[in-house]
Amino acid sequence: MSTAAGRAAAPAPGHVTTGPIRGSHKVYTSPAGHPDIRVPFRDITLDPSAKEEPLRVYDTSGPYTDPDADIDVRKGLPKTRAAWLAKRNLDAATPRAIRPEDNGNAEGAFLVAPCPAPHTVLTGRAGEPVTQYEFARAGIITEEMIYVAHRENLGRQQAAEGAAQRMADGESFGAAIPEFVTPEFVRQEIARGRAIIPANINHPELEPVIIGRNFLVKVNANIGNSAVTSSAADEVEKLVWSIRWGADTVMDLSTGRNIHNIRDWILRNSPTPIGTVPLYQALEKVGGDVSKLNWDIFRDTLIEQAEQGVDYFTIHAGVRLQHVPLTANRVTGIVSRGGSIMASWCLNGHRESFLYEHFEEICDIMRAYDVSFSLGDGLRPGSIADANDAAQFAELETLGELTKIAWAKGCQVMIEGPGHVPMHKIRENMDKQLRDCDEAPFYTLGPLTTDIAPGYDHITSAIGAAMIGWFGTSMLCYVTPKEHLGLPDRNDVKTGVITYRIAAHAADLAKGHPAARLRDDALSRARFSFRWEDQFNLSLDPDTACAYHDETMPREAHKSAHFCSMCGPKFCSMRISQDLREDARRIAGMEEKSEEFRQSGGQVYVPVA
């Protein structure tokens, strides 16, 4: 456990992991006609014997894996969006002054130094488009839309070979995944409310991401300290580490001290969208006394965080007074931090939620910066027994009502979801959410498909997450092995991210995404050919794959061995398969010839043509 001084140590360059992922190198390409828009990918180069082009994969890791990038967390990342934002009708604002309570009144050795990276604050104007939703509905294609289209296509200029076949082979339950993503398609999806690009105008360092049912399934990782443990330097490294392994967005769920300054370090150094739950900081400002929460403090916290550049806020406006009694007979009550705080506030004063009552004002604030809503599932089920109960669905219906209000105000919206749900009850969640929330993107936590395995909840929830992603959920919030037990460390973060990349990819495959299977096929070809290095490098975690192999076969010569220690040289089915493949082909060729013979009349001698 770290000391106070340790916790308050400011992050420094050496604190974050840099360097390429094993076997990958960073590339940037631009969509046709837009040389100023540079979109990152990773290329995995294969052994020459494969005679295959490098496999290009989606890359969330940011400049940290770019050997040409000059990483200094005190300077922050390049402000790639600044030029785009400069062309829009936005006003420079005088930022709100920081107050001691913003950092939990930490001082001296306990106060984390602010991030020195430069930052200007912009706000939007009334009557002019600010949010991606407003631009989309005005028929305008933004640079962010062009960027994400190119990103979703993995930089292709047209549909991948075999795309139509793969799509016809899938089962997407009525989704409308395109063979090739155009900026116009992106605009339509956003205008329809079916997708969002969380992109605060004050987060110019962002590499934009699209979240929606008709795009690749996304993964969120959670970081953030608590009163009990973790330091500022740790949190910045967790950010960098989580995106290295594949997190598409990151939520900073800090609840300890130094919330404001830690968030600064995170935002100025994050290429991915950052989400928060402003209610946590508001509660810290009133010393943890729920009864002292009020709209003014909350409003001020929204502005504070929006000015810093937070891309989406979880707002638990669906926890209404009338819903709280519905949880009275639950096995695990209210398991959402924000949900339990709001429920407590409502009951204490026997009054309606201030988030619900001031919802339109919240919309006005968020719209001015293009902060997206993540409408919180404060009443999600925290146990199998509570799944799909009246409390959960009452809140979901309220979120549907609030979605329409937010859209009318020009805000982007996604909807949070459960939780703990046994497999047979998962589909109902997806169907109800699509109906009640008019197809706004769904963003679930798992769900966990059983309660009985703390220590393994990344697995209990990967099962539910893969399924609900297949059914149409747009983003999956990860769960680590530490769920229910404690704050995750760096190893837990990596395990959670890889596990959720598995769930997301399994969903993309099942939906018939036009290009998802290319990676599975490339890896399987490498496996069949005993190109061990290629197999490792194509996998989600090359370091672990190689290390596991090397536990029993560590020598360099082993990397071209036609077996591993599972079966040994005599029993390796892949080796035997390789040997007989030529025989099998010869026989298949013979059978084709036999068939041809029969079909042309079965005559041994035929006239010369």
Next chain:
Amino acid sequence: MSTAAGRAAAPAPGHVTTGPIRGSHKVYTSPAGHPDIRVPFRDITLDPSAKEEPLRVYDTSGPYTDPDADIDVRKGLPKTRAAWLAKRNLDAATPRAIRPEDNGNAEGAFLVAPCPAPHTVLTGRAGEPVTQYEFARAGIITEEMIYVAHRENLGRQQAAEGAAQRMADGESFGAAIPEFVTPEFVRQEIARGRAIIPANINHPELEPVIIGRNFLVKVNANIGNSAVTSSAADEVEKLVWSIRWGADTVMDLSTGRNIHNIRDWILRNSPTPIGTVPLYQALEKVGGDVSKLNWDIFRDTLIEQAEQGVDYFTIHAGVRLQHVPLTANRVTGIVSRGGSIMASWCLNGHRESFLYEHFEEICDIMRAYDVSFSLGDGLRPGSIADANDAAQFAELETLGELTKIAWAKGCQVMIEGPGHVPMHKIRENMDKQLRDCDEAPFYTLGPLTTDIAPGYDHITSAIGAAMIGWFGTSMLCYVTPKEHLGLPDRNDVKTGVITYRIAAHAADLAKGHPAARLRDDALSRARFSFRWEDQFNLSLDPDTACAYHDETMPREAHKSAHFCSMCGPKFCSMRISQDLREDARRIAGMEEKSEEFRQSGGQVYVPVA
């Protein structure tokens, strides 16, 4: 890596893990009227504040977790079935003599000493029931059937409270899971071919297990050495370790030397059914030269292993010559060891499989000992690209044909299944298998739902395994983190078993098993009440759950803390929930009173009754 002498070291008592699982103690109870039949369970006693009875759970760990058992692997386990078998019409047989090739011609320091535990060999007679299937179809209820009924009921004397409700709430896709399992129900299921009790008459140490769609989903763990690594002592400990954590059956897939003697140690010390693939040992006997395999060597190997007491054999009789060309254009060819061996044998001589041609004789041998068939999926897909292809389904159809032949011969049968299958193609596998194989139990390897994560294939496959278990698969063969990379060690075995217990339990829950949810509910109540020790002890892996918690909150006082390091004391939703539960109940009570008021006429003053 171990030396030759290390690999040949005979197991000794100190080599195996004994002692109770944290928080559990062993109990034995008998079904009413059968005091001679003692069935093991584990009881998890809860904190007195819970005011709950101990939770009884299914227990696969054998006498190793019984503090009263005297464990000496040189003596073997008690022969609990001997008294039952003595009452049947079975003949003592002169065992086949062991030959040097049975142990791969190992000698001197390289030869594992045989297990000294006593063992007599029995065979069945023609015209008298031997197999559980024959007894069932003769209308006879065996001790094994009584035992497994009691075991599936967790020792209850009638249906659990709330069973009907839980069953109505589930979705079993047409399964017929009973509220309470009777021996007669077991007999019917076995007679119908829909369930099996793998129980070689030469495995008297067995604690019987039932495998079938209308019973709890079961898990298999694989152990066994390869030519490259692992020792006899390691394999016996892997057996004990795998059943400790929840494996219902164990397959010994050894392919190195000392196959016969290692198997002896395993069988005499295994309370769980043991499966093998006799083809491996047959191939070892011909020095690894596939072309030298023949029926006589295989037949002799079947008898050798049946006499030792192997409970089920994987027989790849579905890999027919005509099927092999169907694999010619696969991405990963034939990934089954046995399948690739048989395909190679067929092609080499351009002849039909000797397993297929001699299938009825195989049935006659297996019937004489009640060795169950596990009809092998030699042509299962080893990559997403190959899923549900012609080769795979052609073999499945052949297995259906062979199932009927085996039943006609009185043999018990289960069917092996895939493999690598994306989520949207899983259901088709289940439906086709039910049709083609007349509802014989399905026993799948995963399936893995994507190829891209070697190092994490326990997770890629847990997703598919949970789903196919839900759809009706009876047993799930585990996958460890080492899949595709090397032989699993002890830690991998545990991870694989726990992961697959999760998948099996998630399936039981979704199917609406009458009692599965009791454990989830008990654990969630413990979680909500901050009974940390109870939460750990009720979980699948109490050691890991406690260790993870203690990483950040190690002190004894922390075990009664109303928070953990995830959120800290102020933000713990469970704590806040606890506080407001009384408030919520009060309000719910008030609302009930209001409703009562309205319904009785809305009059404030009412006549005295």
